[in-house]
Amino acid sequence: MSESQLSDGERALLLKLAREAIDAAVNDRPLPPLDLGQLPPALCEPGASFVTLTEDGELRGCIGVLEAYQPLAEDVRVEAVAAALEDFRFYPVRPKEVPYIKIEISRLTQPQPLDYASPDELVRRLRPGIDGVILRDGMRRATFLPQVWEKLPDPADFLSHLCAKMGVSENAWRKKPLAVWTYQVEEFHE
Secondary structure, X not given: OOOOOOXXXXXXXXXXXXXXXXXXXXOOOOOXXXXXXXXXXXXHOEOXXXXXXXXXXXXXXXXXXXXOOOEHHHHHHHHXXXXXXXXXXXXXXXXXXXHHEEEEEEEXXXXXXXXXXXXXXXXXXXXXXXXXEEEEEOOEEEEEOHHHHHOOOOHHHHHHHHHHHHOOOOOHHHHOOOEEEEEOEEEEEX
């Protein structure tokens, strides 16, 4: 990542804020106020994050944003609540599940456009395990975090699955130029 890494203490604080936000939200309590004046400066700067929830090693929710528009600490809280309650792939997290949920936070760098002249060049320019990828086709857009490379290590398969996630043909990336951006993440978890 080009931005400086968070300290262990800053990471622990973000994980604590995410857990508190999830606990409040699933129990229909308002989020506790966030006093930015009491937080380390790095957590008050604009930041983009994804929060991934797992239960017994299985995905339970994952939601985030691609571009920073609010303080990182607040963004993590918002994405944690959304991952728990708004991921359309899963029913909302129930209060009894909260103790069993594991939280992973991915802090994103600013996405950068990736220019390429052919499908083969696109495959060559991707860096498995390093790059998160955003594909766009008109109004459709989808992303995979760099962690997805663990399950889809082949760049062609990665792109095909990402096209399917975007709601277009798996071969769309081979048939026409798509807008592509890459980003990196600083990932940490409980």
